[in-house]
Amino acid sequence: MKLNERSVAHYATCDSPADHAGFLRKRVERHHHHAHHHTTSYQRCWFVLKGNLLFYFEDRESREPVGLVVLEGCTVELCEAAEEFAFAIRFDDAGARAYVLVADGQAAMEAWVKALSRASFDYMRLVVRELEKQLEEACKSLAACRKSPQRSSSSSVRKRHLSNPALLPVQEKPVILENGYSVSGSSGGGGSTPGGAACPDRDGGYVKPPPLPPRRRSAAGSTTGSPTPGFSTAMPESPVSPETACFSKLHSWYGQEITVLRREWQERQKRGHP
């Protein structure tokens, strides 16, 4: 079966960060037909783990990998080899050979076993899906809290914050608006307007930040009113709605919006100057 080996080798050696790397000794099986026995020897290689692929090189400076182990569907276990700090990568397939690797010490072995156990694409996909769900839930609960009626008494606002401690850090941290300008969070009462707050520009003088961008239309299509002062409109309620759960769409969405906003702001700045 063909494989796009040149590209694979390039991926191995390019500067994208490795998930783990280090020297390991790799067991090499050699058959002696006439003697009917196996000799076991070990070859020291430089191993690089990227995603679900384990590459090995003759040495650290090699420009091309000697080999690759596709890790999808493997199990990693400690093995009772004659060697200390040995572990094995095994596959379901009964006839498949195991890759027996030997680390330099206990810590190195544990680190490799941990890294390799979590290397599969399936595992990564599981974690991503879980976080997608969590972000959706966090957005929903934030949106739900905003929709609840605003009472003027500060004590009730404080109570609401305390009842949902997850919201506290959001209020107190500086809020990053989509156009990249930050405004420090509102005071405890929750009613002051950050639009009036000033933030220092690069020269150290104070400039008013550009007006808050209009509230983002939710992906479901419902329109929302003008931004409520004092709230962190920087946290859009919609980008992680089910329709936009796809990261590449989100990425382009943010990118487009930032470009447009930046351009609008720059034009306004130009007009504002004599």
Place this chain on the structure above:
Amino acid sequence: MRYNERELLSLARQPAEKAAEVLMRVPKKGSVLKKRLVKLVVNFLFYFRTDEAEPIGALLLEHCRITKEEENVFSISFMEEPERKYCFECASEEQCQEWVEALKRASYEFMRRSLIFYRNEIQKMTGKDPLEQFGISGEARFQLAA
């Protein structure tokens, strides 16, 4: 470069995220469009002769560029050789768009970026690191970009 072909073949037999019959052309001089079954499994695109159980080949989908070409057609090329294109002609424009979207999201590196993005957003919103519950917040593969 050696690789565990046996495991790759086994992967090719697993349920695919996406599979279809398309016309495919490899970036070799004189090559023409041929009917192939393509199958997306994790970050590999396998391609088969339509009546065979074992794939002719596999493309690792890391550091690749998926480009929408003319109607019904998209191509896959790789970072170090952007002119060498694997071309795929689909049955319809809709099918073509679906494949482009699916393949763009098919790399491990794309998933990693998504994870880092979600992790960061959740952390901003809730003040908590969502990976802590899994005990994996220290893992190199999940770190916020340098």
